[in-house]
Amino acid sequence: MPDWDETMTISRIRFEKFTAFERLDIPLGSGINVLLGANGTGKTHLMKAAYAACDITKTGEDYAKKLIGTFLPSDRALGRLVKRRQGSTKGGVGIYREELKLVCSFSNHAKNTATITGARVWGKEKIESVYIPVKEMLSNAPGFRSLYSQRAIHFEAIYADILDRAYLPPLLGPTDSNRKRLLKVLQEIIEGKVITKDEGFFLRNKQSNLEFSLLAEGLRKLGLLWLLIQNGILLNGSVLFWDEPETNLNPKLFGPLMEILLELQRSGVQIFLATHDYVILKELDLRMKPEDGVLFHSLYRDGDSGEILCHSTDEYLEIHSNAIQETFLDLFDRDVKRDLEA
Incomplete structure (x- = not known):
């Protein structure tokens, strides 16, 4: 992997018994972080937790309160974000900016209270951030x-x-x-x-x-x-979170869009991108340059334990458990087989 520069905003995300995750620790790049995985592997949850941590540096809002507003659990009960299991247990989130960290831990019985460490120092350096959801709002x-x-x-x-x-x-x-x-x-x-x-x-x-x-x-x-x-939201040092940019977008525009995102990361914008689309991935792969900071994070469920794991790489061909490519290749194989049998 390339050496990420010192302008990195979010450098690591850690989950402990949080939503669908038993335990997760993902090192991040300062450029484009592409999140891959089947439905239910937590791509959106990763982005929401990190976005909430970025947003409170500007608003001064309590991190636990922002998590509740961002995830909107039933009855607005923070404890419902703890991974479900019988009995009492605790879960938590850790968001890192190099040596700075914001940690929030809470019980599965908590309504809106949590133990938060690092919030005062975390909020000293403001982060401009924006989250583009799947649903268009304008x-x-x-x-x-x-x-x-x-x-x-x-x-x-x-x-x-x-x-x-x-x-x-x-x-x-x-x-x-x-x-x-x-x-x-x-x-x-x-x-x-x-x-x-x-x-x-x-x-x-x-x-x-x-x-x-x-x-x-x-x-x-x-x-x-x-x-x-x-x-000016997307300037050097800002963070863009974009959930499924391919939704309702003409595939002919995927290439120009990926080029724009690559240019934004070259100008110092950190980007988180969750996608299910093969063309989005390939356009990014074909257009990125060796000096671009692109990391692919593949989220998948372990075949034995059923827990969500993550494999990260800066090489498209080295993505482990690439459900998008596997589905595309299966479709191609079946198409060829039908032609041969005709």
């Missing part, structure tokens, strides 16, 4: 934030958080050349720029302003990425 934006802040509605905090980021105005001062180039690429794909009006998002082009509710969902996602680059 088309549902008008009125959502006020409703979320005033009513007990059953939406995870990530949905309100992404709107808070999207509504931010552009940064003051000139836009650097790299951001200009990425914005231009995205503008060509979505055929316009994104503007806000009365809490609604619109795609502005030469013809008109098109409301996001009438725009293809895949283009809404790219419009969101345009906003996050334009308003």
Whole structure:
């Protein structure tokens, strides 16, 4: 693996009896961290735990409270995030930034209390972060934030958080050349720029302003990425968490999207990417350069114990337990077999 530079934001994640995990310890890269695995192997849980730790450096919120809002367990009971088993037990999360660490441990009977260590030092250095969920939210934006802040509605905090980021105005001062180039690429794909009006998002082009509710969902996602680059959320030292970017996106756009993410990591953005898509993986593999910091983390269940394990590598061909490629190759083999039997 390459030697990661000193600008690393999140360097390690550790789980102990947390959600689906018995025990997990994953070293991370400062560039792109690709999370692979079948449904139920905890990819989203990894990203949510790390995102919550990043977000509280800006908001000052208690980490246990942020975990509850981000995972939204039943009755908002923190203890329900402990791996299920009979009797009393404890679970916990550890998020690391090199020598800094934030550790949160709690009982399976806990409502909202936890033992948290390292929070004061952890919050001294702010981390700009953003979590893009699978469900697109910009088309549902008008009125959502006020409703979320005033009513007990059953939406995870990530949905309100992404709107808070999207509504931010552009940064003051000139836009650097790299951001200009990425914005231009995205503008060509979505055929316009994104503007806000009365809490609604619109795609502005030469013809008109098109409301996001009438725009293809895949283009809404790219419009969101345009906003996050334009308003300075995605700058050197920031962290992007993106859950299944391939959802509702034309496969022809996977390549340009991976190129944009590679450019962002080259400019100092740490990226977490959870995917089930073979084309996303191969586009990333084919477009990455030797100096790029890309790590593949394959999550899988051990055949004997049933526990979730992780294999990490910086080489696509060395991914162990690659369910995506195995499924693709099986499909290819069956297609060839059918042609030979015809």
